[in-house]
Every structure is written in structure tokens, then in C-alpha cells.
Amino acid sequence: MDYKFSNDVSEDTTNEKLEKKEVKVYDQKPTPAFISASWSALFIGMISYCIGLWNAFMPLNEKGYYFTILLFGLFSAVSVQKSVRDRLEGIPVTEIYYGISWFTTIISILLLIVGLWNADLELSEKGFYGMSFTLSLFAAIAVQKNTRDKKYIESKEQ
Secondary structure: OOOOOOOOOHHHHHHHHHOOOOOOOOOOOOOOHHHHHHHHHHHHHHHHHHHHHHHHOHHHHHHHHHOOOOOOOOHHHHHHHHHHHHHHHOHHHHHHHHHHHHHHHHHHHHHHHHHHHOOOOOOOHHHHHHHHHHHHHHHHHHHHHHHHHHHHHHHHHH
């Protein structure tokens, strides 16, 4: 008796899978509503975070710490989005850059968490900074995606 298990792969099946694999093309232009929502979310998150810092009763060096984490997180999130997208499109991305992008994004989030955990702030203020930071990171990723998609579509139309 010859039993075939689900993990058995014949040579024919393997060749079929290799032939069917195609590079995905991201050719859907983002809608103006999604582009506007992304930019709005980015500005709302960043401006809210900065207004909160401006009005906070904390030393200037602590304000600088939180502002630097915001900038660091935004850059890192955009870098992750770009490197993930490059890989999906078959554009070479070195392992070290890909790893550093993820590492710095995670570190920026952890630095904010540690800073807020140890800060002498009300719980509502800590939540405010956490939520505006999260909104800003998500929006930065969406804005980068929209910008890239729009530029790609426009270059194909010319």
C-alpha cells in the first residue's frame, strides 16, 4: 500500500506551483477619500501629541524625549512599510535593513511605553499620548502606502 500524506509533494505539483507564482502588481489607485483620511489622521495624531507636550507640566528634557520618540517612531514605521512593500514587489531589500526597520519600530513603541509607565502623569494623559502616538504611526504607514501607490499608477499612465 502506498499512502499519500498531506505533506507529500510530487515533482509535478512542485513545478506547477513554481510556474503559477506571479509577482503581484499593486495597481489600484487609492481613493481621494482614503488619501484625505490618512493625511488627516496623521496631522490630527501628530498635532494632538505635540499640543499635549506643549501644555504638559514636565521639564523640557522630558518633552524632548517624547517628541524624539514620536519622530523616531514615524520614521521607523514608514521604513517598515517601505521595506515590506519592496519585498512584496520583488525589489531587493537587505536582511539587515529589514531587521533594523522592524527593530527600531518596536523599540520606539517600547520607549514610549517605558517612558509613560515611569512618568508622573495622570492615567488619562498617559492614554492620550499612547493613542495619539498609535494614530500617528498608523497614519504614517497609510500615507506612505498611498503616496507610493499614487506615484506608481501615475508613472504607468505616462
